[in-house]
Amino acid sequence: LMANTLAIAFCFSSLAFLKLDSFKTGSILLSGLFVYDIWWVFGTEVMVKVATSLDVPIRLLWPKSLAFSTARGFTMLGLGDVVIPGVFVALALRYDFLKAGRPRGPYAKPYFTAALAAYVLGLATTMTVMHTFKAAQPALLYLSPACVLSFVFTGLARGELKEAWAWSDEPEEGGRDDQRKKE
Numbered sequence: 001l002m003a004n005t006l007a008i009a010f011c012f013s014s015l016a017f018l019k020l021d022s023f024k025t026g027s028i029l030l031s032g033l034f035v036y037d038i039w040w041v042f043g044t045e046v047m048v049k050v051a052t053s054l055d056v057p058i059r060l061l062w063p064k065s066l067a068f069s070t071a072r073g074f075t076m077l078g079l080g081d082v083v084i085p086g087v088f089v090a091l092a093l094r095y096d097f098l099k100a101g102r103p104r105g106p107y108a109k110p111y112f113t114a115a116l117a118a119y120v121l122g123l124a125t126t127m128t129v130m131h132t133f134k135a136a137q138p139a140l141l142y143l144s145p146a147c148v149l150s151f152v153f154t155g156l157a158r159g160e161l162k163e164a165w166a167w168s169d170e171p172e173e174g175g176r177d178d179q180r181k182k183e
Contacts, residue, residue, distance in 0.1 A: 007060050007079055014083045015090055022168040023095070023151050026088045030144040033084055037138035047078075048136045075130065077123075081139035085122070088147045089115040094169060110158060114150040122146030 020026040040047040060082070061074040092111035100107035122143040130137045155161030 004060055011079055011082045011086065014079075015086050018083065018087050019169070020087055020091045021170045023091065023164055026091050027148050027151070030084065030088060030140070030148055033080070034140050034144035037080075037140035037144075041136055041138035041141075047138075075127065077126075077139060081126075081143060084140070085119050085143045085147050088151075089119055091169070092116075092151065095164065095167060098169070111151060111154050111164070114154040115147055118146040118150035119143060 020029070037047075059076045059078050061076050089112065092115040093109060096107065096109040096112050097103070122145075123139070125142045125146075126137050126139045129142070151164070152161065155164045
């Protein structure tokens with residue numbers, strides 16, 4: 001319980017501090033980690049050994065059984081499988097916020113809603129496959145395509161894919177951030 005609490009706190013802190021600047025960067029990152037995760041989980045035993053042998057908050061654990069019995073063991077999810085796609089989902093929320101003109105009240109969140117739903121579906125797929133085959137799964141195998149495709153399909157459906165792909169959250173030259181640095 002304590003390790004899970006620390007792991008969740010780490011996830012929240014990471015999501016507050018880590019920031020992607022564009023969907024292009026996020027897609028490249030998720031694509032690279034897609035290959036990385038598959039290699040280290042299926043290609044070697046390193047990832048599984050590290051995740052199961054260290055008793056540090058690098059993963060979230062919960063009982064496999066709804067009866068909360070430890071007899072059936074635990075399911076685990078690495079923090080990278082929460083934080084990395086989470087940063088992409090946060091980028092989608094930031095994009096929706098800026099696209100809506102920094103509103104003070106409620107606003108439409110199509111990219112965020114799609115990315116969050118895709119993350120949940122990707123995670124459900126990961127857990128289903130893990131329980132079906134009773135073997136460790138590289139969660140990013142399911143989460144990376146889910147998140148990236150949610151962005152692509154939302155952009156296509158809204159006719160905004162080219163604009164969204166070109167968008168960047170990088171501070172502009174001569175913007176407020178540059179003015180503060182000069183002062």
